[in-house]
Amino acid sequence: MARLVGISGSLRKGSFNTALLRAATGLVPDGSSLEVRTLHGVPLYNGDDEASTGIPAPVQALKEAIAAADGVLLVTPEYNNSIPGVFKNGVDWISRPPADLKRIFAGRPFGVIGASPGGFGTILSQAAWLPVLRHVGANLWTGGRLQVAKANTVFDQEGTLTDDQIKEQLRAYIAGFVAFVDRP
Ligand SMILES: Cc1cc2nc3c(=O)[nH]c(=O)nc-3n(C[C@H](O)[C@H](O)[C@H](O)COP(=O)(O)O)c2cc1C
Numbered sequence: 001m002a003r004l005v006g007i008s009g010s011l012r013k014g015s016f017n018t019a020l021l022r023a024a025t026g027l028v029p030d031g032s033s034l035e036v037r038t039l040h041g042v043p044l045y046n047g048d049d050e051a052s053t054g055i056p057a058p059v060q061a062l063k064e065a066i067a068a069a070d071g072v073l074l075v076t077p078e079y080n081n082s083i084p085g086v087f088k089n090g091v092d093w094i095s096r097p098p099a100d101l102k103r104i105f106a107g108r109p110f111g112v113i114g115a116s117p118g119g120f121g122t123i124l125s126q127a128a129w130l131p132v133l134r135h136v137g138a139n140l141w142t143g144g145r146l147q148v149a150k151a152n153t154v155f156d157q158e159g160t161l162t163d164d165q166i167k168e169q170l171r172a173y174i175a176g177f178v179a180f181v182d183r184p
Helices: 016-025 047-053 057-068 085-094 098-104 123-136 164-182
Strands: 003-008 033-037 071-075 109-115
Touching (some): 003 016, 003 164, 016 033, 016 109, 057 085, 071 164, 109 164
Parallel strands (some): 003 071, 071 109
């Protein structure tokens, strides 16, 4: 039984990654849950702002959601073969201040999945997350993979996941991640 929080790295209304995260909420094993979060409202990181006004409220809310969860799922788009700036900026904010790194990241279960209309399904942005997650000390689950390629063909106009094969892959990924989070 795990309480998960997922963060979509896209701000788009029609985001494939947010749609993937929403689809995952319906596929979690009985007794577990997955809360959907996005980065709306997170400002650009500026050390001067942090020094003068501290952690912005939307960032603090994300941090507390992560702290309260048993596991965190990053649902990442890919821009120019790497992490979109919006998502990296969000996680950079979440990693502040360093004194809080342990509470938010250290040894805590994280998973990474993603969707792209291209043929490689965010493989390079998922790879780009590796040094970031290692740096903050997250406990990345590497037992499963989900790279949704041709994402424009697997959701309908409302963002519902309609591809049965991807649905089963997503279900298997979430089940594996929950088992990882739950392990004694
Ligand atoms: C600046 C930019 C760069 C992109 N670079 C890539 C890329 O390197 N690889 C890829 O698969 N898709 C790339 N795309 C396409 C995105 O995968 C696509 O816009 C996708 O829908 C973004 O995710 P979202 O639907 O969750 O917003 C790029 C899109 C933008 C705007």
